[in-house]
Amino acid sequence: xxxxxxxxxxxxxxxxxxxxxxxxxxxxxxxxxxxxxxxxxxxxxxxxxxxxxxxxxxxxxxxxxxxxxxxxxxxxxxxxxxxxxxxxxxxxxxxxxxxxxxxxxxxxxxxxxxxxxxxxxxxxxxxxxxxxxxxxxxxxxxxxxxxxxxxxxxxxxxxxxxxxxxxxxxxxxxxxxxxxxxxxxxxxxxxxxxxxxxxxxxxxxxxxxxxxxxxxxxxxxxxx
Numbered sequence: 001x002x003x004x005x006x007x008x009x010x011x012x013x014x015x016x017x018x019x020x021x022x023x024x025x026x027x028x029x030x031x032x033x034x035x036x037x038x039x040x041x042x043x044x045x046x047x048x049x050x051x052x053x054x055x056x057x058x059x060x061x062x063x064x065x066x067x068x069x070x071x072x073x074x075x076x077x078x079x080x081x082x083x084x085x086x087x088x089x090x091x092x093x094x095x096x097x098x099x100x101x102x103x104x105x106x107x108x109x110x111x112x113x114x115x116x117x118x119x120x121x122x123x124x125x126x127x128x129x130x131x132x133x134x135x136x137x138x139x140x141x142x143x144x145x146x147x148x149x150x151x152x153x154x155x156x157x158x159x160x161x162x163x164x165x166x167x168x169x170x171x172x173x174x175x176x177x178x179x180x181x182x183x184x185x186x187x188x189x190x191x192x193x194x195x196x197x198x199x200x201x202x203x204x205x206x207x208x209x210x211x212x213x214x215x216x217x218x219x220x221x222x223x224x
Contacts (some may be wrong), residue, residue, distance in 0.1 A: 001018030001048075001120060002050060002092040002094050002120050002121075002140070003050060003051040003054050003090075003093070003094070004029040004044050004051070004055075004094045005052075005053045005071075005093060005094065005096070005098075006054055006055065006065075006068070006094075006096055006097070007073070007098070008040075008056060009056070009058055009080075010056070010057065011030045011037060011067075012058070013026035013033040014025045014026045015030075017029040017061065020120065020185070022030065022188050024186065024208055032098050032204045032205050033098070035101070035201045035204035035205075036098055036101040036145065036200075037064075038200050039103075039200050040097075040098050040103055040163075041064040041068075043105060045067070047108060048199045049094070051069065052065075052068045053071050053089070053126050054069070056070050057072070057073045060205055062145070069217040070121045071088065077154065078155070079217060080128065082095065082146075082149045082150075083146030083147070085146075086145060086148065087144070089144050092121060093140065093144045094111050094138065095138065095140070096129075096138045097182070098145065099182040099184070100131075100137045100181070100182050101192060102180065102192050102195060102199065102201075103137070103180065106176055108138060108139075108177060109126050109221050110122050110127060110175055110177065111177075118218075119219040121140065121175075124174065125143070125166050125172035125174065126139070126141050126142065126173070126175070127140050128160075128164055128167065128175070128177065128180070129139075129177035129179075130176065130179045130180075131175075131179065132181040133184060134157035134158055134159060134161070134184055135157075136163055137180045142208065148166055148167075148170060149163070152166055160163070181195070
């Protein structure tokens with residue numbers, strides 16, 4: 001059965017969601033990031049996975065992920081960190097990030113569908129979840145291999161396209177999951193909160209805006 005890996009970092013002010021500033025302070029951005037992470041952990045816990053792994057950058061593992069195995073990220077660029085993980089795990093593996101708190105098990109349901117061969121993945125070798133900013137939010141590999149990710153340029157508007165081309169060039173039968181919006185900017189945060197109004201993320205965003213008398217003005221300026 002599939003292992004689900006959640007890549008994340010400890011939500012320390014000044015280290016997470018820095019692009020939410022200046023609309024939010026570093027402390028407020030960290031509170032919103034922590035809520036996003038908790039939402040994603042809850043989604044992963046609701047998935048029918050055999051094993052759940054936190055691919056973690058930090059010292060203090062979130063309490064909500066107490067049942068996860070912890071794999072610390074290696075040093076290097078994001079592609080190297082992802083590749084090291086895919087070289088370490090065994091069996092079908094789904095990677096998701098902490099930047100899509102609107103994620104639900106329904107978004108990754110095809111990954112867990114058994115195909116004609118009786119294996120998960122609905123007769124696909126890979127499933128790819130594109131992000132609206134040109135990256136990707138999810139990647140499932142029936143046979144995890146680091147070389148399928150290593151060398152892909154990350155954090156660019158063509159990252160997803162390059163990664164998808166890499167998978168197809170390797171001869172894999174790739175299925176596409178729904179496109180999701182990553183939370184990078186304050187405009188993204190507002191849009192995602194509207195998509196998931198009952199989420200911890202939406203509540204945290206609303207709270208920091210209420211607590212900060214200048215938040216409304218800063219948010220309006222950030223949109224311009």
